[in-house]
Amino acid sequence: MSTNTQWLASVQSLAEAQSLNACLPDMLDMKQPAKGALGALPLDVVSDIVRWNANRCLTSATIGDLPMQAPMIESAIHQMAKTGVDFVKVGLFGGDEQADCLQALTPFISQQNTPVIAVMFADRQYDNDVITQIVNTGFRGVMIDTADKNGQSLLDLWSTEALTEFVQKIKSADRLCGLAGALRLGDIATLRALQPDYLGFRSALCPERNRNGSLSAALAKSIAAALQ
Numbered sequence: 460m461s462t463n464t465q466w467l468a469s470v471q472s473l474a475e476a477q478s479l480n481a482c483l484p485d486m487l488d489m490k491q492p493a494k495g496a497l498g499a500l501p502l503d504v505v506s507d508i509v510r511w512n513a514n515r516c517l518t519s520a521t522i523g524d525l526p527m528q529a530p531m532i533e534s535a536i537h538q539m540a541k542t543g544v545d546f547v548k549v550g551l552f553g554g555d556e557q558a559d560c561l562q563a564l565t566p567f568i569s570q571q572n573t574p575v576i577a578v579m580f581a582d583r584q585y586d587n588d589v590i591t592q593i594v595n596t597g598f599r600g601v602m603i604d605t606a607d608k609n610g611q612s613l614l615d616l617w618s619t620e621a622l623t624e625f626v627q628k629i630k631s632a633d634r635l636c637g638l639a640g641a642l643r644l645g646d647i648a649t650l651r652a653l654q655p656d657y658l659g660f661r662s663a664l665c666p667e668r669n670r671n672g673s674l675s676a677a678l679a680k681s682i683a684a685a686l687q
């Protein structure tokens with residue numbers, strides 16, 4: 460597992476991915492921001508981006524803001540994995556049914572050829588042992604993001620102490636760890652010091668932080684430069 464913090468850029472179209480051709484992130488993440496925190500892109504768009512990328516960087520894709528119902532999640536992972544993406548990201552939105560859902564997902568997730576990443580949200584509530592539950596389910600990594608895209612950032616919601624503990628728990632379980640959630644260029648130094656595997660960006664890549672708008676290669680270059 461990498462010791463240097465890498466970066467992930469969320470793109471919503473092939474054209475956006477292509478606009479990053481000169482400054483590809485370490486991971487091209489595919490999602491539809493207008494459809495929620497983990498809005499899914501159509502499968503053919505994901506396939507086109509995967510084909511265009513031709514393994515020049517890693518790829519990930521989200522399956523949508525789905526309820527914690529195992530059959531629905533399994534079917535969405537199965538479909539998304541067929542696009543050839545390197546990682547599939549699944550949102551865990553908390554709630555009473557989550558622990559049972561994770562248990563039900565365990566045989567499927569642990570046997571997946573395409574690794575699956577669990578995405579938690581800093582503005583949602585979880586059981587105290589949620590990381591253990593995630594690890595036991597067979598997820599390859601855990602990312603923390605924000606569910607409500609209202610400008611509040613990860614650092615507005617969680618202290619650096621809480622984030623340090625989060626990163627350490629995940630890395631000591633030998634899983635990938637990512638931090639995201641309205642991150643800004645100026646947050647990089649603070650968050651990189653915690654040694655996550657990935658920092659994830661969308662708002663910071665868009666002019667005026669309009670995450671549903673389009674992406675700017677110049678802003679992506681500044682993020683890449685700050686992580687050099």
Ligand SMILES: O=C[C@H](O)COP(=O)(O)O
Binds near residue numbers: 490670
């Ligand atoms: O996976 C990373 C997210 O797309 C981050 O989006 P955001 O920076 O707009 O919160």
